Amino acid sequence: MSISHHIKEIGRGKEGARALKREQAHDLMSQVLDGKVTDLELGAFALAMRIKGETIDETAGFLQATTERCLPITPPRPAVVLPSYNGARKLPNLTPLLALLLAQEDIPVLVHGMPEDPGRVTTAEIFHDLGLPIARDAGDVAAAWARHEPVYIRTDVLCPPLARLLDARWTIGLRNSGHTVAKLLDPCPAGSAMRVVNYTHPEYGQMLTGFLQHTLANAMLMRGTEGEPVADPRRLPKLDVFIDGVLRSDLSVAAHDGVLRELPVLPRTCDAATTAMYIQSVISGEKPAPAPLAQQVACLQASLEALAHAHPQEKLA
Numbered sequence: 001m002s003i004s005h006h007i008k009e010i011g012r013g014k015e016g017a018r019a020l021k022r023e024q025a026h027d028l029m030s031q032v033l034d035g036k037v038t039d040l041e042l043g044a045f046a047l048a049m050r051i052k053g054e055t056i057d058e059t060a061g062f063l064q065a066t067t068e069r070c071l072p073i074t075p076p077r078p079a080v081v082l083p084s085y086n087g088a089r090k091l092p093n094l095t096p097l098l099a100l101l102l103a104q105e106d107i108p109v110l111v112h113g114m115p116e117d118p119g120r121v122t123t124a125e126i127f128h129d130l131g132l133p134i135a136r137d138a139g140d141v142a143a144a145w146a147r148h149e150p151v152y153i154r155t156d157v158l159c160p161p162l163a164r165l166l167d168a169r170w171t172i173g174l175r176n177s178g179h180t181v182a183k184l185l186d187p188c189p190a191g192s193a194m195r196v197v198n199y200t201h202p203e204y205g206q207m208l209t210g211f212l213q214h215t216l217a218n219a220m221l222m223r224g225t226e227g228e229p230v231a232d233p234r235r236l237p238k239l240d241v242f243i244d245g246v247l248r249s250d251l252s253v254a255a256h257d258g259v260l261r262e263l264p265v266l267p268r269t270c271d272a273a274t275t276a277m278y279i280q281s282v283i284s285g286e287k288p289a290p291a292p293l294a295q296q297v298a299c300l301q302a303s304l305e306a307l308a309h310a311h312p313q314e315k316l317a
Helices: 004-010 022-033 039-052 055-065 097-103 124-128 138-146 158-167 177-182 202-214 272-283 291-310
Strands: 079-084 109-113 150-153 195-200 218-225 240-243
Touching: 004 022, 004 039, 022 039, 022 055, 022 079, 022 158, 039 177, 055 138, 055 202, 079 097, 079 240, 097 109, 097 124, 097 272, 097 291, 124 150, 124 272, 138 150, 158 177, 158 272, 195 240, 202 218, 218 291, 240 291
Parallel strands: 079 109, 079 195, 109 150, 195 218
Antiparallel strands: 218 240
């Protein structure tokens, strides 16, 4: 098989490229993930989509193909999924703190991501320094949830072919559509989890709003902190909540204008060890949780209650 006919459609430049239908995008990504393309075709696909940008239908097809190749994970009750693919460069990576704050409220939390990223502090590193569980299979995830702990799973465990596609970045030199898919990936059955979807550029926020509506998603959409699915500890971003694709204004939270009157005391450096020590001090009660994170937790709690009400017949593990 070949994806050359798809590349002819998407590879005509920003103005001349044609969008793929969902079924075509599904076929293209299926071949990429199954290793049925040459290195040359893979590079052409990555560069063409980078120039053109993904449409809603293309993203839906790519995500469907990827989810079909994922390790299935079924939570015991409505869960939160935190895709963590950027890490920290300037601010401390507080995705693990968000995960722990949610777990304290008896919410199953699954964090997935790539364990290493040169020049950035990944969530996996901080989970390791905190002594939190890193799953090797679905059984490890279930065991962590039974202990009321958040759990991290590496992308190469959750979806090995996606991890290989993400690693192509180091050869090509650019992110590809796999990174868009990774930040949308939810391996849980439909109606059983809220995923936190984050973006960094406003135009992606507009596209993702349409995507979540089109795919009847259950999600929180927000502008992330350095690309992580956690509120900026210095200011609250807008939190848009979707239940079955419907934007719920009653659950969503408006952005806080400007910085907080009382800024939280954050670590001076963002290395994993220092960040882990800060997170431990918050969880132990020695330091208060940053107000924006506390508001994000409350918003997710209310969203999970709405999700459970919308899907009362969902049979979870």
